[in-house]
Amino acid sequence: MKKILSNPKTSYVFTTEIKKLFYALIILILGVRICLLANAFSFDAIFNLPVYEIALFTVIFLILFRLSINFFTSKKTLSLYAVFVFDVLAVYLRFAKHLFVGDRISDRILFLCLTVLTLVSLQEILIEKNTGAFPFHYFLLLALLVFVLPVKQTPIDWSPVKHMMEAASEGAQNTFYSIESIFQTKSFGTGYGSFSVTGGKLNLTTKKQLILTTSETPYHIFYDKDSGKRKIVKKTLYLPGTHEDDKRMLVDFLSLLHANEIDEDTAALYSKISEMDIEYIYLKTEDEIAPYGSVLINGDSSVTLHKKGYTLHTIYLDIDYGSPYLTAMYQNKKDIAPLSYEDASDYAKELYRIDLSRFISESEYDEIVNRDAAAKDTLDTKGTTAEMKALAEEITKDCSTDFEKCVAIETYLRQFPYTTDAVGGYNQDSTMETPEGMADIANRFLFETKEGYCVHYTSSMVTLLRLCGIPAKAVMGYRYDFPVGSQMEYIVTADCAHTWTEAYIKNVGWVPFEPTGVYPSATLRSWRKTAEGDPDVLPAYEEDSSEDKFSDNFAQITERKTKMAKVIGILIGSLVALVLLVLFFTVIIKNLCYRFATPKTRLKIDVELIKKYLSRLVDEPGNDRGLYFDYVSLAPEKMKDDVKKVVSVYYRSLYGSTDHSSVSEAESYFAKNLRKDLKKVHKEA
C-alpha cells in the first residue's frame, strides 16, 4: 500500500516552464538568424538598438510564446519531437549557410538548448518509451556544466597528444632496439637484411630505419603536353647496402654520354648530381646504406658495426633510367672506348660542374677501367632447369639487344601478382646467397606458385638474365617513395626494405631494373623531362595511377594500420589520463575536505581510518558489532590506551550532551597522529 505523505508540485511546474523557455530561446535565436540571412535586417541594426529595447522585445516574445503554447492540443508530443526539426534546421544553417561560426553567446545558448532538449527527447522516447521522463533537473545540471566549459572555434588540436604518444612509442622502440638481440626469433620480418632470405611468409613491420635529409624537392616537375599543364611526379630513391660498382657506374656513364656527344643541357634531362644526409635509427649493420650511384660516402670508417645514431653524407649521381633519351642510347651496339682520366675529368666538369678527382683518383680510375666489369659469378646458372632456359628464350626471342631482353624479362615478371604470404623454393634452405638458391626460388615461383614478393621476382629475373647470357645480380637495400610535400626529414621504415635486379649491358654498364610488379618501373617513375620541341614519347602520366595500380601495396596497408593504431592509442591514452585525473582530483578533494573540516568531522574520519588499519592488522578481524571499543584489543600493546582514548572522545562527541560533545583541536590532532602511527605500523606489517 502506497501513501503519498507530501508531494510539492512546484518542482514539476518549474522544470516544465524551463523546458518551454528553452524552446522559446531556440525559436527566437533561429528566427533572428534566418531573418538576418534573408537580409530582413542587419546585425548592425540590432546592435544599434538600446539594450532595454532588445530586452523588452525578448520579454514580449517569451510571453507571447508562453501564451500561445496553451492553444496547442498535443503539447507533450510536440515538445518531444519538435527539437529534432530544430536540430536539422540548425545543422543545415551551420554547414550550408555557414552560420553559427563566430563566438556569439546567442549561438552557444542555441546549441546548448538544442543539445539538452535532444537528450531529453531521446531519453524519453528510446529509454522510457514515453512512460515518464528522467528528472529534468539532471539535464539542467548538465546544461549548466556544459555552458561554463570553454568552446573553441577551432577543431580539437591533437598535436600535444600525438607528440606524447610519439615520445612514448619512441621510448618503447628504443627499449626494444636495445634488447632485441637477446630475443632472436625464427620469423622473418621486413627490414634490411642479408641475402639469406628464403622467400617464405613475410611479416610486415614499420620500424623506423633511416632518416633522410635533403634540401632538394621530393618531386620532379614536368610539362604535360596532353593537358598543357605543369605536373609533378614523386621521386623514388633506391638505397642499396653495397656500393662497389657505383664509381664504375659514373665512369661508364660518362663514357656513354661522351660517345653520344651529350651536352650539359641534354644530360640534365635525365641525370644530375645530388646530395643527402642519412642517419641510422633502429638498424644494426656493417653496410653503409646510401642512394644508388653514390660516388662519395662520408661516414665514420673506423666503426665496423653501424648502429642507431650513425650518420653519413653522400653525393650521388641521380639517373632517370626511364628517360627515352637514355634508353635510346642503350640500343647502340657500337663499341665505346673508355675515356682517359683527364678527358673524363673535363667532361664531368662540363656536364655536372664537379671535380672528378674529389671522387675518384687517377689510379683508382685506371683500376676501374681495366677491371672486368662483369665478374664470372654474375653469369653463374647453377641449379637452373631446361624449362627455365626455354622460358628465357621464349621471352627474349624477339629481342635484338641485351637491353631489350632485360626489359622483356622485366615486363614478363611484372605481370605476376604480389603477395607477402608466399613460399620459398622447393628446398626450404634455398636462399638468395647462392645461384642454386635463387634458381630454386625462381623455379617454384615461375612454374608453380606464380605469386610472391621482391625476393621471388628478383631471383627469377637474375636467373633468367643469366640464362640469356646477360650478367646479372641482386641488390639488397631500401626503396623509398618520397611524399609529395617537402619535409625537413624523411623516415624510411622497415617495410621499405627491398631487393631488385641489376643487369650489365655492354657499353652502358650496370643498369637497375624493377621486376616487382607492385612497384612502378623505371618508365613509370621517369622524370618526363623533354628538350624544347621534342615530343613526349612516354605514356600519359596519371597522377593517381600509382594509387590505383598499387592498391595492394603493403606500405599502404601498414600506413592505414599505423593511422588506426595512432587513433586507438590516442583514445586509450586519453581514457587512462581521464581515469588518473579523476583519481587525482578525488585524493585532492578528500584532503581538502579533511583540512577544512571541523575538529569533530576530522575526528570521525580519523576514527574510521583507525578502525580500517586495526582491522587489517589481524587476519580475521571477527564480527563487526559496530562498537569501536571492540577494536581496541586489536591495537598493538603500546597503542591500546591511545586508541581507547580516541574512541572515548569519539563516543563522547556522538552521544555526549551539548556541553560535552565538542571536540578540541588538541583531541583532533591526537587522533590524527595516532592514525598516522597506525598507518606506519600497518605498512610495516
Add this chain to the structure above:
Amino acid sequence: MKLKVHKGRLILYFGVLVLSIVFASFYGGPVSYLWLHAMMLLLPLSFFYLFLNYFFLRIYQEVDMIKLTKGETHTYSAVLENVSILPLHKMKLHLYTDRCRLFDMEDEMTVSLNTLERKELSSGIRCMYAGAYYVGIKAITLSDAFHIMDVTMDIPWNFRAIVRPQISDMAASALDIENLRNNTGFKSENKFEEIPGNDMRSYIPGDPLHSINWKISAKFSKLVVRLPEKMEKKTVTLLLFASKAPKDTQDIEFLKKRDSFLEFMISAAWYFSDQGIPLRVLYPSGDIIEKNILTYNDFTEFYDTVTDHIFYGSDSVYEKMQSLSFTQGEQRNESDTWIVIEEDSIQSEDFLRIYN
C-alpha cells in the same frame, strides 16, 4: 555498492562519444563542442546525480511490535523521503524476501520521489525464522538517464527485527522425562515437591480432599488429614552450545540454523517449566550466563530476552563453552541431569546430548 553495467549501451555510448570527438576534430564552434562536452559529462554526471540521490534519501522502517513472533503477522511500514530538490527516478526497492514475507509489497518494486517528496509504504509482515536479523527493505537500485548502469546500494539504516521462536512440542519427543527423573535422593535446594507424610491432624476446612485419610477418619469418626512432607525436586541443566557467529550474520543458512536452535531450546525450557521441573540454563551472552528457571515468570523473562542475547564476547568464551559441553557435563553432580544442545549440529541427529 554493486555496479551493473549494460555493456551494449555502454559500447553505444562510447561509440557516440568517439563520433563526437571525431566531429569536434574536424569542426570547431558550439555546434560540435557543446554536444561533445555534453557527451563527455553524461556518465560522470550521472554518477554524481545518483550519489546525491542516495545521499539525500531517507528510509525509516518500523513494525507495530517491539518483538515479533515467528509465523505471526504484524504491521510493517516504511517511509521514503527525498530531502533534496533532485528527484529520484524509478528507484527499485530490494526486500529481504528470503526471511520475511511482505504481503503488500513486491521485490524490486519501483518508487519515484519528486523534490522533497515523502511516501509511506505499509504492508503486513510475517517473519520466517526466529532470531535477530534485518527485515523489510534491503537495498535500492538507481539507474542513470540512459540506463547504461544500475547502481545497487544497501540502505544506510536497516530494520533489525527480534523474532521470538514459537513454543512447540518439538522438544517433547526428544526429551523423555521418565529417563531424566532422579531417584538417587539428591534433591534441589530450591524447589520442593509435596508428598503426603505420616503425621496426622484433624481436618480443617480448606484442606485438600486428597489429604484426608479415610481409614483413620472412619476409625475415629472424624475427619483426619495426613500432613504433607516436603521432598526436594530433581534438577535439569540445559547447556546451549551456540555456534560462533559467522562474518555475515545475515547469512540465511545461519538464520535457519539459529531458528531451529532457538525453537528447540525454548520448547525444551517450556517442557520442563510446564512440569514444574527446576531448570538451570547455561548460555553465551558475551560471557557464559547461568539462568535459573523456577517459575513461569522466570520462563517468560528468559523467552523475551534470549532471542537476541546469544553471542560470544571473545574466542575464550567459546572455548570455555566448548569445554563445558564435553567435560562438565560428565563431571556433573549425580543429582543433576545435563542436556547439551549443539547449534552447529542442529540439522543432524547428534545435536542433543543427555547426561543423566
